[in-house]
Amino acid sequence: MPAGYQDMPEAKLVTRAIQGNKEAFGDLYEMYLNPIFRYIYYRVHNNADAEDLTETVFLKAWEALPAYQISEAPFKAWLYRIAHNVIIDQYRLFRYESSLESQPFLYDDELGPEEKATSQENNERLFEAFSQLEPAYQEVLSLRFISGLSHAETGSVMARSAGAVRVLQHRALHALRNCLEKQTKQK
Amino acid sequence: MSKEIVDLLADCLEINDKKGAAPLDYRQQAGERSAELEELVRLAETLKASPQVTPTAHFRAQARRRLLARLPERAAQPSRLREALTALHQLSALFAYKRRFSLAPLLLLAITTVLLLSVGVVHASASSLPADTLYPVKTTLEEMQLALAPNKIRYGELHLKFAGRRLEEIGILSQYGPGEAIPMTVAYYVNHIEAVQTVVTETPGATDLAETFNHVSSQQEIVLAHLQQSTGATVGVDEALIAVARGRSVARGVMLGRARQPAAQAQLRLQFATDRLAAANTFAAIGQVELADLALIDYSLQVEAAVYLVGQADQDHRQELAGLMAQTLTNHETVLAQVGTRVPNHSQLALQHAREVSAHGRAVVEAVKQGASPPPRQQPGRPENRPGNAPANPGHRPVTPEPPGSRKIIILGEA
Numbered sequence: 001m002p003a004g005y006q007d008m009p010e011a012k013l014v015t016r017a018i019q020g021n022k023e024a025f026g027d028l029y030e031m032y033l034n035p036i037f038r039y040i041y042y043r044v045h046n047n048a049d050a051e052d053l054t055e056t057v058f059l060k061a062w063e064a065l066p067a068y069q070i071s072e073a074p075f076k077a078w079l080y081r082i083a084h085n086v087i088i089d090q091y092r093l094f095r096y097e098s099s100l101e102s103q104p105f106l107y108d109d110e111l112g113p114e115e116k117a118t119s120q121e122n123n124e125r126l127f128e129a130f131s132q133l134e135p136a137y138q139e140v141l142s143l144r145f146i147s148g149l150s151h152a153e154t155g156s157v158m159a160r161s162a163g164a165v166r167v168l169q170h171r172a173l174h175a176l177r178n179c180l181e182k183q184t185k186q187k
Numbered sequence: 188m189s190k191e192i193v194d195l196l197a198d199c200l201e202i203n204d205k206k207g208a209a210p211l212d213y214r215q216q217a218g219e220r221s222a223e224l225e226e227l228v229r230l231a232e233t234l235k236a237s238p239q240v241t242p243t244a245h246f247r248a249q250a251r252r253r254l255l256a257r258l259p260e261r262a263a264q265p266s267r268l269r270e271a272l273t274a275l276h277q278l279s280a281l282f283a284y285k286r287r288f289s290l291a292p293l294l295l296l297a298i299t300t301v302l303l304l305s306v307g308v309v310h311a312s313a314s315s316l317p318a319d320t321l322y323p324v325k326t327t328l329e330e331m332q333l334a335l336a337p338n339k340i341r342y343g344e345l346h347l348k349f350a351g352r353r354l355e356e357i358g359i360l361s362q363y364g365p366g367e368a369i370p371m372t373v374a375y376y377v378n379h380i381e382a383v384q385t386v387v388t389e390t391p392g393a394t395d396l397a398e399t400f401n402h403v404s405s406q407q408e409i410v411l412a413h414l415q416q417s418t419g420a421t422v423g424v425d426e427a428l429i430a431v432a433r434g435r436s437v438a439r440g441v442m443l444g445r446a447r448q449p450a451a452q453a454q455l456r457l458q459f460a461t462d463r464l465a466a467a468n469t470f471a472a473i474g475q476v477e478l479a480d481l482a483l484i485d486y487s488l489q490v491e492a493a494v495y496l497v498g499q500a501d502q503d504h505r506q507e508l509a510g511l512m513a514q515t516l517t518n519h520e521t522v523l524a525q526v527g528t529r530v531p532n533h534s535q536l537a538l539q540h541a542r543e544v545s546a547h548g549r550a551v552v553e554a555v556k557q558g559a560s561p562p563p564r565q566q567p568g569r570p571e572n573r574p575g576n577a578p579a580n581p582g583h584r585p586v587t588p589e590p591p592g593s594r595k596i597i598i599l600g601e602a
Binding site: 009012015020023025026034042050055058063069123130144163166167169174177 | 235
């Protein structure tokens, strides 16, 4: 991480990147690499694909930066919007299916063996239910709870109002709960 | 679907987003649906607790270098104004040439040219600066958008958007050194900010706008501070800093009005304190010592208010809130120490006070955590409701009343 990066406000980095400064864009890349990767990973369920797509997001962001206006949307929301579009494009090419080999909810290295087994079982159920939800529900849950975006930011990414996101979030959590209940009954 | 449960869930999750706390006073309001509400909140928390996946170490090690190598060079973009003028010049030349031969095709060409130029001028004006010929086109278009805004909230959103544009323009202009255009643009910026403030103040239901305004004004304050520090520009920038501080104060008032219970208000106060502390750290890092001091004073007031509100919270939630505050104030201690390394010795009064307030707050909430009643304490300053300011909570539910205050600290824009 370059020296001084933490002290430079994002807006200044963005302004420099818009002006064509690659190093400033590199700083932004390091700031957002992990969050964007995480967002993509939970949607595509594959490490290698998530890495490739993360890089694609930033390449597209670089191309689109001259048209970006700081006043239009926060940079973070704008970046997630690009990631959202990249994932949609990718979905058109491939249909991502859940598989036990690539379940993001499965791993938590900080737990002991017994807790790990229970946690894995719960996470497995959760992931299975999550992946059965319709894409918009997966999207809102992923942005809100996995990426930690606010209602307004999620709305900006999904091109919906904050109010619509609140409703969608409620429906998505309901749907997830119903899926989990269904699983329990089937067992 | 019950709108009420949707909003309760969203409010509950919103509070948890900010502080990681369990739902507070929403269970009662949910009534018979409280079990459902709790279940959904728990589900959301489970999703939040999902493991923090990251790219592989190999990928991360190479990531920046590889990405930068793949970025295409971005050629310096010719000015759109210049492009438009060049096109106009070329078309004029063509017109002069054709005049010698026939008039009918020329008429068609003229109409086409006018149409094309209209579109071109509008497009080119988008990137124009205050000193440019096309700048009035840009501002006229903005005025038209404002005139056509379907409601007050949209009107406020547009002003906020245009304030962002003015700030960008100030940033670009300042790269060319001081000039008459900067104070003029700052004045436009202040007008936009004040317009947003008016909308937030006078429009019931503008809480989302208030939240955005609070967030954006804090960001813009940092950009302004940077501009002032890096360019030495003082003309008007002080005024802009005061405007954003005042706007933020009003926005906070509206947010506090929306949070109906003392516990929720305490969490908001804590959030404001965290924001102010982060701003103080940034100001200190870039050498804006005075702004850092003001942010620290504001921080102290917010912490005092939050601690006071712990005492106002009902018994059911008091301990939970105290736990959250203890954790947050402990985190603040680290940032305060960092600020201490950046603020010069002769200007550590506000920092010292902030440390004391934070330490006192921690002591109080630790005692509450152990089951003690919070000690009676004088009311902290309420920047949002001081005389001379716009009403803090216009058209909204009243903020939980606080006892009369004794402290008089002047905060930027709130004197």
